[in-house]
Amino acid sequence: MTTLPRNTRQRRAVAEILARTTEFSSAQQIHEQLRRHGQAVGLSTVYRTLQALVDSGEIDALHDGEEILYRRCEVSHHHHHLVCRHCGAAVEVEGPGAEQWAACVAEEHGYVDITHTLEIFGTCRDCAAQM
Amino acid sequence: MTTLPRNTRQRRAVAEILARTTEFSSAQQIHEQLRRHGQAVGLSTVYRTLQALVDSGEIDALHDGEEILYRRCEVSHHHHHLVCRHCGAAVEVEGPGAEQWAACVAEEHGYVDITHTLEIFGTCRDCAAQM
DNA sequence: ATTCTTGCAAACTATTTGCAGAACA
DNA sequence: TGTTCTGCAAATAGTTTGCAAGAAT
Numbered sequence: 001m002t003t004l005p006r007n008t009r010q011r012r013a014v015a016e017i018l019a020r021t022t023e024f025s026s027a028q029q030i031h032e033q034l035r036r037h038g039q040a041v042g043l044s045t046v047y048r049t050l051q052a053l054v055d056s057g058e059i060d061a062l063h064d065g066e067e068i069l070y071r072r073c074e075v076s077h078h079h080h081h082l083v084c085r086h087c088g089a090a091v092e093v094e095g096p097g098a099e100q101w102a103a104c105v106a107e108e109h110g111y112v113d114i115t116h117t118l119e120i121f122g123t124c125r126d127c128a129a130q131m
Numbered sequence: 132m133t134t135l136p137r138n139t140r141q142r143r144a145v146a147e148i149l150a151r152t153t154e155f156s157s158a159q160q161i162h163e164q165l166r167r168h169g170q171a172v173g174l175s176t177v178y179r180t181l182q183a184l185v186d187s188g189e190i191d192a193l194h195d196g197e198e199i200l201y202r203r204c205e206v207s208h209h210h211h212h213l214v215c216r217h218c219g220a221a222v223e224v225e226g227p228g229a230e231q232w233a234a235c236v237a238e239e240h241g242y243v244d245i246t247h248t249l250e251i252f253g254t255c256r257d258c259a260a261q262m
Numbered sequence: 263a264t265t266c267t268t269g270c271a272a273a274c275t276a277t278t279t280g281c282a283g284a285a286c287a
Numbered sequence: 288t289g290t291t292c293t294g295c296a297a298a299t300a301g302t303t304t305g306c307a308a309g310a311a312t
Binding site: 137 | 265270
Binding site: 137159174178197199252 | 300301302304305310311312
């Protein structure tokens with residue numbers, strides 16, 4: 001049997017922050033937010049908690065080249081993102097045919113056990129305005 | 132006037148390795164290859180050279196989550212890859228409509244200055260065979 | 263002769279891990 | 288009470304950088 005995670009103050013605090021935000025944030029940013037909200041949590045605990053949430057499918061993670069960004073998404077099924085590289089604001093988008101296309105290309109070349117990454121980075125309206 | 136890079140033994144050696152290989156390789160792997168070919172080059176020089184080659188558009192780079200992988204591609208225009216996560220063997224593929232789709236989605240949401248990542252990872256035939 | 267390049271060692275960044283003490287069930 | 292969780296400090300891993308010595312033009 002799989003053991004359920006314990007209901008700790010730290011886990012609740014991290015979940016709370018993720019619930020409040022619609023933007024992709026790094027573990028360090030979340031750690032900082034927690035401090036500001038008077039809910040300090042050790043950085044390693046933040047990393048461990050985020051990893052657990054990703055594993056259980058409760059949040060999405062993506063690499064932006066520098067670091068890993070996390071966010072709680074609306075939809076639970078597979079999707080992609082249009083992310084602001086300045087503030088992390090994100091829009092969930094469907095990759096029309098992207099999955100089939102990837103599977104098709106892979107099969108054509110004899111590749112198996114496929115995964116794919118498809119993210120769009122840009123500057124959102126608000127960030128563009130203040131520049 | 133932009134200064135051309137100097138023609139050094141190290142730069143030639145790195146270019147040589149990249150010319151020989153069709154697989155995506157990490158800076159450390161290339162550094163190791165150089166040693167094995169009796170053409171030792173400092174690791175930082177390898178990093179600097181690869182970065183310069185990426186900047187000049189002579190080679191492609193991609194993140195695989197762990198590290199940055201480099202390779203000299205056939206075509207010079209924008210394209211995507213189907214990469215073996217075990218050996219780095221890669222196939223260059225066109226993302227049919229992917230660019231327009233990305234641009235369209237971005238515009239629709241007011242995002243500007245767009246870039247996108249689209250890579251497919253899998254296990255190539257050869258690697259799958261020996262498992 | 264001048265300027266760019268190299269290589270080493272040290273610095274950095276993001277992330278992970280060992281372990282002893284604290285907290286949950 | 289027994290097991291999981293936390294937090295600190297230290298360890299990792301990949302990559303970058305300062306700087307003095309070496310090489311290219």
